[in-house]
Amino acid sequence: MSNNRTIDKEAMYKKIMPSSNQTKIEEEGTPLPQPTPFLQPKVLVNVAELAVKERIEEAMEKFKCCQCDHCVKDVLALAVNNLPPKYIVRNELDQTLEIRRYDADVISALVNAVIKVKQNPRH
Ligand SMILES: [Zn+2]
Structure with a gap:
């Protein structure tokens, strides 16, 4: 059951966060703030x-x-x-x-x- 929840959360983050954060989400299940080239x-x-x-x-x-x-x-x-x-x-x-x-x-x-x-x- 908890597995399902994690997947839902991931799907939500993917919708909200810019595409550059997707890798981190897949690896760790939690989005991390990442430095972008623009910074x-x-x-x-x-x-x-x-x-x-x-x-x-x-x-x-x-x-x-x-x-x-x-x-x-x-x-x-x-x-x-x-x-x-x-x-x-x-x-x-x-x-x-x-x-x-x-x-x-x-x-x-x-x-x-x-x-x-x-x-x-x-x-
Ligand atoms: Zn000189």
């Missing part, structure tokens, strides 16, 4: 800046540019200022794809910046 924190990202940061070390090394804090930040500022800003809203983990698409512009901006700083370091 993941979103971040505002300038893809240009991210892409430059990802490549900056490699670029400075190739050109044998000084990599002290001041020079790295000068290169970063120069390169990012020479790229059109591209802001996107993303989940924190979702950013790498966007960076890849931006590669060609980033590399040329980065190379120009590294050359400038190397010729005229401010440290």
Whole structure:
């Protein structure tokens, strides 16, 4: 008899709750609050800046540019200022794809910046 009751309850929950909760109900007979993808924190990202940061070390090394804090930040500022800003809203983990698409512009901006700083370091 108690079995029947549980099944009724499950059927009711399935009607009321959004479909994403169905798995949990089937497993445990009780609905649990679950985090949905919509609740993941979103971040505002300038893809240009991210892409430059990802490549900056490699670029400075190739050109044998000084990599002290001041020079790295000068290169970063120069390169990012020479790229059109591209802001996107993303989940924190979702950013790498966007960076890849931006590669060609980033590399040329980065190379120009590294050359400038190397010729005229401010440290
Ligand atoms: Zn330096």
